[in-house]
Amino acid sequence: MTESALNMPRPVRRASVAIAAISTIVEWYDFTLYLYFATVLSRVFYGGGRAALATALGGFAIAYLLRPLGAMVFGHVGDRSGRRRTMLLSVAIMTAAMAATAVLPTHAQAGAVAGWLLFLLRCVMGFSVGGEYGVVVAYLVESAAPHRRGLVASLASAASEVGALLAVGVCSLTVSLLDPAALDAWGWRIPFLFGTAVAACVWIARAAMAESPDFLAQQASGSVPANPLLLACTRHRAGIGRAFAISALGSITYYVGITYVPAFLTSNGAMDEAQALKLSTIAAVAVILVTPLTGWLADRYGRKPVLLWLAGLSAALSAAMFHFMAAGPHAGALSGAVVLACVAGAVSAVGAPATAEQFPGAGRISGLALGQTTATAIFGGLTPYISQLLVRQTGSALAPGLLIATVALAVLPVLLALPETAPRN
Numbered sequence: 001m002t003e004s005a006l007n008m009p010r011p012v013r014r015a016s017v018a019i020a021a022i023s024t025i026v027e028w029y030d031f032t033l034y035l036y037f038a039t040v041l042s043r044v045f046y047g048g049g050r051a052a053l054a055t056a057l058g059g060f061a062i063a064y065l066l067r068p069l070g071a072m073v074f075g076h077v078g079d080r081s082g083r084r085r086t087m088l089l090s091v092a093i094m095t096a097a098m099a100a101t102a103v104l105p106t107h108a109q110a111g112a113v114a115g116w117l118l119f120l121l122r123c124v125m126g127f128s129v130g131g132e133y134g135v136v137v138a139y140l141v142e143s144a145a146p147h148r149r150g151l152v153a154s155l156a157s158a159a160s161e162v163g164a165l166l167a168v169g170v171c172s173l174t175v176s177l178l179d180p181a182a183l184d185a186w187g188w189r190i191p192f193l194f195g196t197a198v199a200a201c202v203w204i205a206r207a208a209m210a211e212s213p214d215f216l217a218q219q220a221s222g223s224v225p226a227n228p229l230l231l232a233c234t235r236h237r238a239g240i241g242r243a244f245a246i247s248a249l250g251s252i253t254y255y256v257g258i259t260y261v262p263a264f265l266t267s268n269g270a271m272d273e274a275q276a277l278k279l280s281t282i283a284a285v286a287v288i289l290v291t292p293l294t295g296w297l298a299d300r301y302g303r304k305p306v307l308l309w310l311a312g313l314s315a316a317l318s319a320a321m322f323h324f325m326a327a328g329p330h331a332g333a334l335s336g337a338v339v340l341a342c343v344a345g346a347v348s349a350v351g352a353p354a355t356a357e358q359f360p361g362a363g364r365i366s367g368l369a370l371g372q373t374t375a376t377a378i379f380g381g382l383t384p385y386i387s388q389l390l391v392r393q394t395g396s397a398l399a400p401g402l403l404i405a406t407v408a409l410a411v412l413p414v415l416l417a418l419p420e421t422a423p424r425n
Contacts, residue, residue, distance in 0.1 A: 016210040020139045021155035023087070023206060026094055026199045027132045028163035030125060033191050034060055035259040035384060036171045036280065039266050039273055044106050044188050045115045050392070053267060055115070057385040063122035064381020067130035071369030072229060074131020078365040079228035083139045083212040086131055086365070091206060093128035095199035097121050102192035106184075126381070133160075134356075134368035141356040142214035142364075146423045147299060153356065154295025154349035158288055161345055164258065165284035170194055172277035214361035228366035232359065236367050239358030243371025245414035246307065250344070250351040251380035252407045253314055256400050257340035258283065260384040261325065265333070267388065268326055268397060275330075283337045287345030294349035302422045303354040307415050310347045314408035317343065319401030326397030357421035379407060 034041065038056050046052035070090075078086035101121050107114045136156050144152035170191045178187040218224045225231045232240065261283070265276040298306050317339060324336035359367035383403065390399035 013210055015208075017140065017143050017152065019205045019209050020087070020136050020143070021152070022159045022162070023091070023202045024133060024136050024156045024159045025163035025166065026091055026195070026202050027129050028160035029167045029195050029198060030094065030098060030163075031129065032164040032259045033167040033171065033195060034122070035255075036168050036262050036277060037188065037191065038263045040171075040175070040183060040188050041118070044184050045104075045118045047107050050267070053263065054385070054388060054392075057263070057388055059115075059119045059122055061382045061385040063119065063126040065377050066123050066126040067377045067381065068369065068374045070127035070130025071134055071373035072130075072366065073127075074135065075366040075369035076228055078131070078135045078138070079225055079363055082215050083135050083142075083365070084206070084209050086135045087139070087206050087209070088203060090128050090131040090135070091199055091203045094125060094132070095196060095203060097125045097128065098192050098199060099196040102189045102196060130369070130373055134372055135365050137352045137356045138364045138368065139212050141353055142212045142361060149357070150298035150303070150350065150353045150422065151292060151295040153353040154291050154298070157295075157345065157348040157352050158291040160348070161284055161287040161291060165281065165288065166198070167191070167195075168262075168277055168280045168284055172274065172281055175274050175277060214364075218362055223362055225362050228363040229370070231363040232367040232370055236359050236363065239367055240371040242414060242418060243355040243358050243368060244375045245411040246351045246355050246418075247372040247375035248379045248407055249307075249311055249314065249411050249415075250347040251376045251378075252383050252404050253318075253340070253344035253347050255380040256383050256387050256404055257318065257321075257344040258287070260387050260400065261337055261340070263384070263388065264322070264391070264397075264400065265325060268391065271330075271333070279330075279334055279337050282334060283341035286338045287341045290342045291345045291349040294346040295353075298350040298353060299422060302420045303350055303357070304415065304418045304420050306350045307347070307354065307418065308412075310343060310350070311408045311412050311415055313343050314347070315405045315412075318404035318408075319398045322397050322399075322401035354418075354421065 039053060042048060042052035042056040046055045074086050074090055077089065101118065104117050105114050133156070137153055140153045140156055141149050174187050174190050175183060262276040262280050265271045266273050271279065294306065321336035321340045324332040355368060355372045356364060358371070387400040387403060390403065391397065
């Protein structure tokens with residue numbers, strides 16, 4: 001890795017950095033919306049029941065597997081044609097997919113066709129989201145001052161949590177204000193229409209962004225890679241492996257420890273849908289507060305020690321927190337949800353700069369596609385479904401927490417050997 005390239009001055013307008021940081025709202029709004037609304041969508045599109053919920057989560061998992069493919073395609077565009085163009089293209093596709101979802105027929109109107117149409121649109125969304133987060137993080141790392149890369153890159157994670165907060169807030173408000181019949185008949189469309197409007201606003205804002213200074217420097221020097229994926233595979237295999245391990249921890253803590261929680265609480269009878277969504281709203285606020293703090297800590301003390309502490313907390317606390325959510329009173333459930341959410345948000349915050357810094361500017365997005373996004377597809381898209389399956393098969397509320405702990409322990413050796421990428425203070 002060429003540290004000198006990362007340490008060059010970054011003459012980027014603050015407005016462009018701010019737009020890039022906040023624009024990850026769309027990606028997380030849509031995907032957490034689907035998971036927070038999983039029990040509602042299972043009724044609307046798959047007829048209801050426990051099998052319907054498993055089908056809805058299974059469709060999410062399969063569609064999410066398209067994320068690495070999208071990341072490779074958009075990564076090629078980003079490394080060859082620029083970060084800004086890639087961000088415009090990905091959010092345009094997401095806008096169209098959300099708008100189409102909002103007008104789908106329901107199971108009562110179209111039978112099994114409705115579920116298949118929802119699944120196809122999830123596949124489109126999974127493909128487009130694949131090119132979203134990696135290019136935003138790359139843009140922020142390339143645009144920030146060296147001693148502020150952790151904090152600035154963590155803002156993408158914070159904005160993601162704002163998207164998650166919007167999702168759970170809109171879902172909670174919709175569920176609270178409508179009776180079940182109205183919710184299943186037409187109310188479920190409201191969050192998707194709202195998301196369409198947010199995505200369209202993000203596209204307009206991104207149109208005014210400047211290009212990444214690293215990419216402009218590559219163009220000026222003639223060093224833009226002709227085949228970014230090949231470059232990443234041949235020269236940065238170790239970086240791909242390290243990015244995979246960091247993202248595996250970030251993905252499973254986030255998707256099991258945050259977005260799966262409402263489905264876990266409702267399917268186990270611990271809370272109804274409205275109560276579970278309110279609890280998740282509080283947890284999302286806590287994550288937004290802890291994320292920039294973690295980015296600052298990663299700049300102050302380095303990426304490696306922060307990641308090691310968070311891996312240890314993930315291994316030690318996750319099972320107990322799921323026990324509190326399933327068995328305890330509302331105060332206990334809230335404590336469990338907030339602790340899990342804060343750990344997950346902190347991993348995402350430090351993971352953003354740590355993964356991007358495994359690669360030089362040339363081919364960075366393609367390297368992230370192969371490492372970060374592949375891990376997210378496996379440990380993010382699949383794990384809510386696996387968690388629900390484990391709970392059903394074992395009857396144990398501890399199963400999701402043990403799943404998180406297993407992955408945390410598995411990636412610990414990689415984190416122990418991780419080279420420090422933060423600039424020396």
